[in-house]
Amino acid sequence: MDQAVTTRMADRRILIEAETGTFAVRAVLDRALAVLAEWRLPIACIGNVHIVLAEALNNVAEHAYGFRDGGRFSLDMTLEDGRLTCVVRDHGTPFPEGTPPDGDAVALDGPTESLPEGGFGWFMIRKLTEDLAYDHADGCNALTLRFAVV
C-alpha cells in the first residue's frame, strides 16, 4: 500500500488507512485536510488539527514502528455536534508507561548551543486538543484526540 486509502463511513465520518513509509504521513495528512475543508471547518481550526495530527502520525512512524516501513496505521475522523474526534490507530509498540507523555514545555532560556531540537511534539498535541485518551487493547494502540470546532 503506497498511498492512503480513504473510506467514507458516514456523512461526517471518514477512515484513512496507510502503511508507514517516507511520505505516508504526508499522504494521510493531505487526505485529512481535504476532508476537513470539505466539512467546512474554519481555516485556523484546520491549521491546529494539522499540527496535532502530524505529530501524532509521526509518533506512530517513529516510536510505535521505530521508522520501519510497512506498519499499518489509520486515522478515523468524525465531526459531530461541533466537535471533531480523531482516532489514530496502529499495531506497533505501546506507550512505555501505558500513558502518553505529559508534554512539558521545553526550556529555552539557556545559551544558543543548548537550545532543544526536539521535545515539542507532545507539548503541541496537549496544547491544541480539547482532550485526549489512549487505549491499548488486542495489540492495537488507539489515541483519541478531540477538538472543539469554533
Added chain:
Amino acid sequence: MDMSSRSEGALQIVTVNARRIDAAVAIQFKDLMRAETEGSARRVILDLRQVDFIDSSGLGAIVAAMKQLGAGRRLDLAGLTPTVESVFRLTRMDTVFSLFPTLDAALMAQAD
C-alpha cells in the same frame, strides 16, 4: 526539497522552495542549510513564504540550522505563513528567533 540562496555583503537570503519542512525532509533541510550557509554572512534570513507547514521535526531542524551557524552569526525568519507562525508561537520559539511577516520587513530591520 529545494533551496536557493543569494548574498549581499554580510547578508544572505536563503529561500525554501518547498511546501513543508517536516519529518520526511528534516535531515535533508539541515544538511542543505549547512551547505548553503558555509560562507561568512553575519546575518542569514530564511525566507519561508512558500512553506505552509512545519512539524516539530522541521522546527528542530531550523533550530539546528541556527546553531550550526555558530557564534557571531544570526538566523532570522521571514514570510511565515499562519500555521508555521502558530508552531513558533506555541513553542515560544518566537522568543528565540526574530520573525518577520515578509522578506521586505526583514530587510528593512536593522541587523544590529
